[in-house]
Amino acid sequence: MKEPDPDIELLARIGNNEPEAVKEMVSRKLPRLLALASRLLGDAEEARDVAQESFLRIWKTAGNWRSGHARFDTWLHRVTLNLCYDRMRRRKETPLDDDVRLIEIADPAPAPHEQCQADGQNAQMAAALAALPDRQREAIVLQYYQELSNTEAAALMEISVEALESLLSRARRNLRRHLAESALAVTEDKRPPRRGTR
Template identity: 60%
Template sequence: MDPGDGDEALLARVAAGDPAAIRSLVAAKLPRLLALAGRMLGESAEAEDVAQETFVRAWKQARNWRPGGARFDTWLHRVALNLCYDRLRRRREVAMDSPPDHADDGPAPDRGLQARDVGRRVAAAMAALPDRQREAVSLCHYQEVSNIEAAALMGVSVEALESLLSRGRRALRVALADMVEP
């Protein structure tokens, strides 16, 4: 069964002001929205802001939602992606001397140095991708969205999405080539 099948009934309950439905909606959708925004933006605080704004928009839209069009999950991801792009545009407008420091919430240094280095390298390689390639890779590989749904979210054909994925994967392979064991 498609996890999005119950979204319309849940959304109707949200529109009616049911607090349990709102909690259920957030519980069901928050992890994927945080993961998507985190991969797109590279900062957990910004990802949380995007997720919160996405839910505010979903709550406001709940009364006007009409079943039969786009899947709610698709719409929700599109809203989150648009909010991410807004933030990415604003970042380009503000030049920074150096990247901000991030607290390390990972495993203890004696156990997690290599894993942290790999994660940073992959995150840096993802961040270096052009926006559309990063979006395609994030949706298909990290969010596990089908190619058809990802293409719809991005407003491109499936062939164009596959081209973006191919170029993104190739760029990641080049950027991370020294990490692969012979």
């Protein structure tokens, strides 16, 4: 028996223009949409724009939503992915900024030295993600950051589970290589300069 879609009732309430339903949908979906878009695009402002466009699609669709083909959450992820792809295609001519920033989700603040170390690691991971081909980045983000199963991620990407696993394997290899290269570059930058011989 198929599990019922937990968003159906909420969509109906949004379709009936209930303000509380809109607030509930935003609190339910916004953090994941922002995380997905920011990791795919590497730009907090663009991620907010994509999330806003995704919510506009929800408002337009809510009154007419019919369950059956896909769960609402799957449809919403697909909409967000498509909006991210549109932006990535538009920026192919312009290089990605070296200073890639991710949206920070509110957490208890760590100590300053821990935050500095975490920021460095986040920047390295963001740069490594940005260096991946689009489909590999999408596979990694869906599985590791959005915590979707292989079946769910493959369905969203419209590929087989085997193809997803292949993408993930290549993406992990590329991430390891990129992170190793950036660690090596940091190590070399910290070495004292060689003294000249006389």
